[in-house]
Amino acid sequence: MATNSDSNVNKAVNVSELIAKNKKKKSINNYMEKLVPTILFLLASITVLTTIGILYTLISEAVHFFMEVPILDFFTGTELKPLSQNPEFGILPLLNGTIISSLIAILVAGPIGLMSAIFLSEYASDKVRRIIKPLLEILAGIPTIVYGFFAFTFVTPLIRTFWPQLEATNILSPGLVMGIMIIPMIASLSEDAMTSVPNGIREGSLAMGTTKLETTVKVVIPAAFSGIIASFVLAISRAIGETMIVTIASGSSKNFSFDITESMQTMTAFIVEVSGGEAPAGSTLHYSLYAVALTLFVFTMIMNLLAKYVSRKFREEY
Amino acid sequence: MSITTQKKVQIDVKNNDTTTESKTEQPRVVYDTKDLNLWYSETHALKDINLEVTENEVTAIIGPSGCGKSTYIKTLNRMVELVPGVGTTGTIAYKGKNILDNSMKVEDLRTQVGMVFQKPNPFPKSIYENVTYGPKIHGIKKKSLLDEIVENSLRGAAIWDEVKDRLNQNAYGLSGGQQQRVCIARCLAIEPDVILMDEPTSALDPISTLKVEELIKELKKKYTIIIVTHNMQQAARISDKTVFMLNGEVVEFSETDQLFSNPKDKRTEDYITGRFG
Secondary structure, three states: OHHHHHHHHHHHHHHHHHHHHHHHHOHHHHHHHHHHHHHHHHHHHHHHHHHHHHHHHHHHHHHHHHHHOOHHHHHHOOOEEOOOOOOEEOOHHHHHHHHHHHHHHHHHHHHHHHHHHHHHHHHOOHHHHHHHHHHHHHHHHOOHHHHHHHHHHHHHHHHHHHOOOOOOOOOHHHHHHHHHHHHHHHHHHHHHHHHOOOHHHHHHHHOOOOOHHHHHHHHHHHHOHHHHHHHHHHHHHHHHHOOHHHHHHOOOOOOOOOOOOOOOOOHHHHHHHHHHHHOOOOOHHHHHHHHHHHHHHHHHHHHHHHHHHHHHHOOOOO | OHHHHHOOOOOOHHHHHHHHHOOOOOOOEEEEEEEEEEEEOOEEEEEEEEEEEEOOOEEEEEOOOOOOHHHHHHHOOOHHHHOOOEEEEEEEEEOOEEOOOOOOOHHHHHHHEEEEOOOOOOOOOEHHHHHHHHHHHOOOOOHHHHHHHHHHHHHHOOOHHHHHHHOOOEHHHOOHHHHHHHHHHHHHOOOOOEEEEEOOOOOOOHHHHHHHHHHHHHHOOOOEEEEEOOOHHHHHHHOOEEEEEEOOEEEEEEEHHHHHHOOOOHHHHHHHOOOOO
16 A cells, blocks of 8 residues: 555656656747747748839839839820830830730620639539539639630631631730630639628528529629629739730730720730840830839739728628 | 429328318418428438418427427428428428429419528628518519518517618628517518528527517417427417427427427427426
8 A cells, every 4th residue: 555655656756857857858949939930920021021122123213214204204105116216105005905905804704704603602513513613723724825825826816717807916815815814713712702601691582482593693692792893803903914925916016006906015015025135224115114014013003902992892791 | 403302292182172171260271281201312301290380370399409390390481492302202281282292383482481590691781671672572663662661571570669770781780689580570571471480599699589589479460480499488488389399200289388288298298397308
């Protein structure tokens, strides 16, 4: 008995002693505990610092440009002739190309993407959804250079067979192909928004004698509206920033026109062309690159802020 | 979806005739369930249910979790079909018409039979839009008429005084009990004959529960009410008749007073005295 209880007591003492000993060793761990958040913070600030750095470069270089070309001329000029005897630097032709191509893209992707989302979230069985959704997302994984080639060598010739006025490089087919490219983005994000609408709301509507379609249109889509709009805005901003497709399939005419059969240049394609080597460093043309890039940056930033604002404004709480 | 449910349905013409004949003087039978069996894929959830629900009465269905009471009430407006792989046999005659028959349009049935759910489920819209949702979808567009419907329905659900000054606010800003009464108002707005309630107070606090119970007693005058409840005291307080279900079967069905004071079946007695469940 006595030895037994003794050994018990000894054991307990041993464990607490061991823990106390180990605690002393843990001082390194304690040090890490304080260090790790600092390391994480530094890593996280890399993104922010990079953004600030890029913005600084863009602005400081663009200032050179605006010292030579008045800011008003830049934003209201309809002529972009950087290499002529009397060079003109109006951004409107580029803005026009960007807006038209993005508009065509969203006209294609909006309806198709939204319909796909409705099908996937409201009508498709689990099995069908599990097959179709990854397939849709493959579309998003195709490199844009492939899309560009597809637009130039397949879509344009195809449309020309029944619409011969279409030029070999034009803004229509890259617009259409960009639309196809952003379908998965709209479909996938809108589907997420609609799937997260609670089932109780659907049941509440169906229990009042409405059809599935009525429930989808009158209850589910309004409830998911903020998410759907956000997906549209993000998709547009993706189309605005898209470079390869328009560079390949729309040519490089700095054309201020609303005729979609003509070749036009977007802001992104202009940057590709100029940074391709034509511009001597320090020339106005060289600096114009930064002015255009800054405009593009502001443009996409506005779209992203708009997406955030819209999704907050139209959120239906549930 | 309705096709899978209908596969096993047998049409019972004889039964349809008897219900329509028996309405002279006697209280009218609204729902007449005969030999109802229901399967979720392989699970036999409802076994040989035979029940009659009478007009302008509150019929309570009690029983432990998983006894099939929710499944049964959802069969009465065929919401049970939203679960894939549901199959039924037998008949449920609603006012003499077999609702499990292919010729029955669920949209018509659900316009006459409203439902209130366990968790308040208002639409993420204003209180006004919640109530006008049903009438609008069924083709009522006149503003003055809709205003009238909103007031009458909200009064009917005993919540008019609480919300009349904020009809254009989102229904989600209300408390759980208020939301549930807005859901009842939404249901009243299309003037159904029957209201099915699937544990309508289980997500509510005691005071809201009391309000909803008062409301049910009031609604009984105009509507036939079938209520599933976990709460035996609630069944005793508000219902005229009570059904006790166990493992998918109806164990006992009688006047509420009798079932609670003098149960015929040993299992009913064990359940209501708290020996299990």
